[in-house]
Amino acid sequence: MDRPLKIDELLCFSVYAANHAISRLYRPHLSRMGLTYPQYLVLVALWDRDNRQVTDLGRTLQLDTNTLTPLLKRMEGAGLISRARNPEDERSRIVALTDKGDALRVQAREISSCLAEALGEDLAEIVALRDKLTQLRDRIEKI
Amino acid sequence: MDRPLKIDELLCFSVYAANHAISRLYRPHLSRMGLTYPQYLVLVALWDRDNRQVTDLGRTLQLDTNTLTPLLKRMEGAGLISRARNPEDERSRIVALTDKGDALRVQAREISSCLAEALGEDLAEIVALRDKLTQLRDRIEKI
DNA sequence: CCCATATGTATCGTGCACGATATATTATCA
DNA sequence: TGATAATATATCGTGCACGATACATATGGG
Numbered sequence: 001m002d003r004p005l006k007i008d009e010l011l012c013f014s015v016y017a018a019n020h021a022i023s024r025l026y027r028p029h030l031s032r033m034g035l036t037y038p039q040y041l042v043l044v045a046l047w048d049r050d051n052r053q054v055t056d057l058g059r060t061l062q063l064d065t066n067t068l069t070p071l072l073k074r075m076e077g078a079g080l081i082s083r084a085r086n087p088e089d090e091r092s093r094i095v096a097l098t099d100k101g102d103a104l105r106v107q108a109r110e111i112s113s114c115l116a117e118a119l120g121e122d123l124a125e126i127v128a129l130r131d132k133l134t135q136l137r138d139r140i141e142k143i
Numbered sequence: 144m145d146r147p148l149k150i151d152e153l154l155c156f157s158v159y160a161a162n163h164a165i166s167r168l169y170r171p172h173l174s175r176m177g178l179t180y181p182q183y184l185v186l187v188a189l190w191d192r193d194n195r196q197v198t199d200l201g202r203t204l205q206l207d208t209n210t211l212t213p214l215l216k217r218m219e220g221a222g223l224i225s226r227a228r229n230p231e232d233e234r235s236r237i238v239a240l241t242d243k244g245d246a247l248r249v250q251a252r253e254i255s256s257c258l259a260e261a262l263g264e265d266l267a268e269i270v271a272l273r274d275k276l277t278q279l280r281d282r283i284e285k286i
Numbered sequence: 287c288c289c290a291t292a293t294g295t296a297t298c299g300t301g302c303a304c305g306a307t308a309t310a311t312t313a314t315c316a
Numbered sequence: 317t318g319a320t321a322a323t324a325t326a327t328c329g330t331g332c333a334c335g336a337t338a339c340a341t342a343t344g345g346g
Contacts, residue, residue, distance in 0.1 A: 005191070010273075011272060011276075012169070014277050022159075024334090036302075045150050048149050048150060053325095054324075060150060061150070065325055066303080070302085090312085091312065092324050112155070119282060133161045133272075134161075140167075143261055166303085179332075213332085232293090233340080234340065235294050
């Protein structure tokens with residue numbers, strides 16, 4: 001099949017465009033609480049498990065320090081997290097939620113709910129789509 | 144269900160992370176032909192339909208001119224496209240492939256094939272995933 | 287024809303992503 | 317112990333995304 005590709009037929013573009021669509025959907029809600037989308041993801045990771053090294057956060061979010069360091073500095077400046085040096089290993093920093101960062105947890109429930117709303121009520125289908133995408137990511141990373 | 148969320152349970156993160164994984168998968172292949180991922184998507188759009196206005200490209204790619212103008216300028220600088228003013232409407236520009244931009248079409252086949260390879264041979268499943276994501280995007284944009 | 291409005295593109299500032307590189311601290315081993 | 321390697325973070329440059337804004341051209345109504 002040597003027919004030229006249309007962009008809407010590409011799996012990669014459907015992922016690319018869906019990601020931007022979600023980002024645009026979240027933006028007004030997130031900016032209301034002074035967050036960007038990646039900052040929100042950092043908070044989700046910390047709400048699950050607090051007091052983590054930068055590298056550890058990076059493993060979870062699939063981001064390197066060249067992205068995380070400035071991102072975390074901005075979040076520290078906004079009073080959402082602290083970045084204390086690890087006394088047991090002076091090379092590393094321990095990223096921890098402040099009270100302000102922890103408090104956003106409640107307010108942030110509207111974020112995930114607005115996506116669920118866009119998708120309708122079929123939770124099983126959402127879970128299936130999520131698992132397909134996670135599987136896709138795993139397969140790519142195994143190459 | 145008021146349990147705190149783990150990030151890997153979020154649909155939005157699965158899309159976010161899959162998008163980055165694809166971008167990282169493509170990067171070495173694309174950089175070999177001097178392209179970035181968004182530039183590749185612009186080319187795909189133009190290979191399908193050439194001689195388009197910036198706004199028209201933006202509708203296809205879901206990008207505004209504040210993203211496209213600098214991106215297209217870089218592509219013009221790289222000799223991949225031309226950005227001639229439209230003689231019938233001096234406000235607009237006609238984005239067109241150069242010979243160099245057109246020639247990359249053949250070389251670019253390896254891009255989509257390397258993703259297909261990562262996913263295995265099940266074409267039907269790829270199509271289904273793509274359609275789910277397109278549907279997701281459509282639903283979000285209809286809000 | 288003239289002005290208000292709409293349309294098409296460009297510019298500016300901020301914040302990711304990421305390759306490449308640098309720096310500091312810790313660990314290892316000859 | 318002292319050189320070397322490994323680890324953890326930071327810095328720099330380039331290229332998206334996108335809100336806000338500016339500007340030029342086109343269009344429609346008086």
